[in-house]
Amino acid sequence: MHSETIRSLQSYIRTTAAKFRETERIGPFLATYYLEATSPFLNYAIPDDGAVPTRDDVAGLTRAFRERGLVPRLEFLTEAVPAAEAVLVECGYTLERRVPLMICTPDQVVEQPKPAGISMVTPKSADELRKMIRAQNLAFGETDPDQHLDPSPDQLSGETMSVMAIAESGEVVGGGVATAILDGATEVAGIGVIEGYRSRGIAAAMTEYLTREAHARGGRSVFLTPGAGQAERVYGRVGFETAAECVHLSVQVSGAGVHQDDGPHA
Structure with a gap:
């Protein structure tokens, strides 16, 4: 790059x-x-x-x-x-992991199949955003998913783009964000789908939703750093390509390792 x-x-x-x-x-x-x-x-x-x-x-x-x-x-x-x-x-310092940084330009994004029984919605109210954040907490295995639910000012204003996946029952089963655009760049992050709804294409659909919204707002470099597992493959389907490497380093506590967040749960 x-x-x-x-x-x-x-x-x-x-x-x-x-x-x-x-x-x-x-x-x-x-x-x-x-x-x-x-x-x-x-x-x-x-x-x-x-x-x-x-x-x-x-x-x-x-x-x-x-x-x-x-x-x-x-x-x-x-x-x-x-x-x-x-x-x-x-x-x-010890290497935690090397993470590929993936980018999707406007001409790269690939349309994804619509997950059956799932709607993609932009949360606008504080209550809707809290439901989205709770679903993300559940997806990422937080011990208390009802903690830290208050959205940021950028989320409330819409400067940070958000999406939530809603099942036919009305349950919010996933969420994700794209950060405020700065000099044409924005990061897609926090893509999470709760257990029981994974492997249905919901993560890819949310990623496409946010990526298209970011491009529509003038984002030229929409990027993300996938976690372990299938995340890189999921994002590749949407059109993201590896363009750089992000390194994570830390001083490990004696006798214990730093917890490895494995990124978006798809």
């Missing part, structure tokens, strides 16, 4: 990670902290493009996360910061 596009996507990820979070500049790193939850997937740092961090830089970053009771963790595109991973590993 063209280096300018890589830089643009990394800039987008850095900007959106800082929204609704506390941030701290630590050497060549931007640390982002989500004040309402300690999940490592909501608290992580992103290095500056082209940064070559020193061991002191990394030590400062590790210390800042530990002082907050958080797992020291980073997410970034390897092509944007090619020298960072080696230094971080030397300083005790």
Whole structure:
């Protein structure tokens, strides 16, 4: 992929990670902290493009996360910061996973079959959004799916695009979002389908729905990072193609590994 596009996507990820979070500049790193939850997937740092961090830089970053009771963790595109991973590993960081970054341009999107008995709806009210978020919580195996149901201001305004899948019974069985468009880029995320409704093409249909909406609003680079399992294949059917690599690194707690979120449950 063209280096300018890589830089643009990394800039987008850095900007959106800082929204609704506390941030701290630590050497060549931007640390982002989500004040309402300690999940490592909501608290992580992103290095500056082209940064070559020193061991002191990394030590400062590790210390800042530990002082907050958080797992020291980073997410970034390897092509944007090619020298960072080696230094971080030397300083005790462990590779969690390498995640393909997939992109779908307007001329790539593929129409998906309509799942039988399922309607795709844009939630507009706070109550509808809470039902969608609860379905996502269920899909991702949250221990208490009724926690953290309040939608973000961007979701309420519609700047963040949302979709929910509704069964004929009226039950919301899935949901997903596409983040607010910034410089032509938007990320499809949180695609989840509750157990009992998977393998029906619902995840692919929601992804197509959001992707077309993002393109209609002027999004040129609609991207996502699939989880493990079948997610990459599902997104490939919609027209997404792997264009870059996102790396996740963290300092593992002695005797325990960091929980691996396996991404969209299709």
